[in-house]
Amino acid sequence: MGRRPPKTKTGYGLRTAVELRMLQALLALDQEGPLELVPTFLGAHAIAPEFKDCPDEYTELVCNTMLPILKDWWPHQAPFHEMPFVDVFLRDGSIQSGAVAPDPAESQLSGVPA
Numbered sequence: 001m002g003r004r005p006p007k008t009k010t011g012y013g014l015r016t017a018v019e020l021r022m023l024q025a026l027l028a029l030d031q032e033g034p035l036e037l038v039p040t041f042l043g044a045h046a047i048a049p050e051f052k053d054c055p056d057e058y059t060e061l062v063c064n065t066m067l068p069i070l071k072d073w074w075p076h077q078a079p080f081h082e083m084p085f086v087d088v089f090l091r092d093g094s095i096q097s098g099a100v101a102p103d104p105a106e107s108q109l110s111g112v113p114a
Contacts, residue, residue: 011045
């Protein structure tokens with residue numbers, strides 16, 4: 001049985017700058033070793049409190065703002081790493097499965113693996 005690197009996730013910041021700081025921390029931990037970490041952007045972990053009455057707007061923020069910023073930010077912060085994966089957390093009180101959640105095909109078209 002082979003070993004796979006641990007998957008590490010952001011997702012508790014709910015704001016672009018905080019999510020990027022979390023990714024930066026994961027990259028720093030990866031540099032320290034001894035394990036290779038696989039970072040995952042989980043900006044759609046929950047609905048930010050200020051969007052509780054309009055969760056679709058938060059989903060649109062993740063898709064139309066956070067992911068494009070991540071795509072531009074990543075090559076400057078981690079030029080020797082592949083783009084991080086993108087994940088979505090679906091449950092009550094978070095992103096709803098019927099929402100305009102980040103579609104894996106759309107993520108890959110934008111250059112972000114899903």
